[in-house]
Structures are given as structure tokens and as C-alpha cells.
Amino acid sequence: MRIANKHEGSSNGPLLQSLALNVAAPLAVFYGLRAAGVSLWWAVLASAVPPTAEALLTVARERRVGMLGVLVLSMVALGAVLSLVTGSPRFMFAKDGWMTGIVGLVFLATLRGQPVIYRVLSSVAKGEKRAELERNWQASPTFRHVMRLLTAVWGMGLLLDSVVRVVLAYTLPIDSVLLVTTLQYVALFVALEIFSRRYGRKPARTAVIHNEAAAAATAA
Numbered sequence: 001m002r003i004a005n006k007h008e009g010s011s012n013g014p015l016l017q018s019l020a021l022n023v024a025a026p027l028a029v030f031y032g033l034r035a036a037g038v039s040l041w042w043a044v045l046a047s048a049v050p051p052t053a054e055a056l057l058t059v060a061r062e063r064r065v066g067m068l069g070v071l072v073l074s075m076v077a078l079g080a081v082l083s084l085v086t087g088s089p090r091f092m093f094a095k096d097g098w099m100t101g102i103v104g105l106v107f108l109a110t111l112r113g114q115p116v117i118y119r120v121l122s123s124v125a126k127g128e129k130r131a132e133l134e135r136n137w138q139a140s141p142t143f144r145h146v147m148r149l150l151t152a153v154w155g156m157g158l159l160l161d162s163v164v165r166v167v168l169a170y171t172l173p174i175d176s177v178l179l180v181t182t183l184q185y186v187a188l189f190v191a192l193e194i195f196s197r198r199y200g201r202k203p204a205r206t207a208v209i210h211n212e213a214a215a216a217a218t219a220a
Contacts, residue, residue: 021057023182025050030178040174044092047178090169093177097165100185104158107151115151117196136209139216143209150196157192161185 030047034040107116114137122133136143165181172180199205 021050021054023186027179027182034175040089041092044089044178048092089174090177093181094166094169096181097162097169100158100165101162104155104162107155107158111148111151111155115148117151117154118147121147135217136213140209140212142205142212146200146205146209150200153195154192157188161188 026047029050030043033043033046038046110116110119118133118137122130122137125133137147161184164184168181168184169177
């Protein structure tokens, strides 16, 4: 039992790190600095440091820069430059929405080829698991449909998040924007994750994928 718990904690490590640096840390930095009397503009700018650090840690951990890594780091850098130029706290909040929208469009743009969800799964999988994903992609129409549908759902979800973030950035009281948009993003992410797991791991669907891959291997 102890071994299982240790393994489970280890497997959840990257997720907990991501939540800490992308959700908890920005809120703590922003509201901590505001309570200390730091100006709104500097507090917003400082709150972007933990997510940037998380993106760099991911690149260092994987020892390579993938398509999404390049996109995220580019958007962070562009957002920081534009924020410095405009000096508008509301723009700094709204830019997160625009960046999320761009990522959503990238998801949708990959639907005609290998969709983002498949690329992400195959990039993090190793050994036999990665080989199985590649076999399923080549041999199973059902698997390809699942990957494209999940990518489309995530893309549309990110576009929805983008619109909501921008609207909230310009309508809410300025000191409430970060808290509300962060909670809204977490709720959306959890909903998308639950849908992805339940849809992608449905036993009847995984059985069809396995059978299609097995039939293709037999025919070859």
C-alpha cells in the first residue's frame, strides 16, 4: 500500500507543480503585493513570473522545446513587451484572454493533420505506450476520431475562455479580475479534463480501438 501511494504521489507531482505555479502562486504574488501597497501595474506584472517559470521548468524537464512550448513562451514574451508598452493593468489581464484564444485557434488548426491532443500524448508517452499510441493512430479510425474530437472540444473551450477573460478584464473591479478569471479558468480546465477522461477512456470505445488495431496488425 505504501509503495502504491508513493508511486501515485510521484505521478501527480507535475500536475501539482503546474497548479501551484499557474494558479496558487500568481494569486499569492498579486494579492500579497497589493496588500503590501505595491502598485497595481507592478503586482500584475509580478504575478506573471510563476507561470513563466513553470513553462521554463517544463522545457528543462523534457529537454526539448515542443510546438506548444514555443507557443506558450512566445505568448508570454509578447504579452510582457506589450504590457510594458501600454502600461495598462486591464490590458495585462485581457492579454491572457487573447493568448488563450490563440492557443485555442492552434488546437483547431491541427484538426486536418495530427491534432494537438495526439501530439501531446505521444510526446509525453514513453516506450511501449508511445508505440501503442502510434499504432492506434495508424490503424484505428475510431482512435483518430477521438483525438480530433477531444482537440476540437479543447480548442472551442479555450476560445470560450478567451472571450470570457477579455470581457471580465474590462468589466469587473480591477482588483477582482485576477481572482475571478483564475477561478473561471480552473473550472473550465477541470470540466474539459473530466470530459476528456470519460469520453476517451470509455470501455466500449477503447475496446473498438483495440480491435481495429489488432485487425490491422493481423492483416499486415
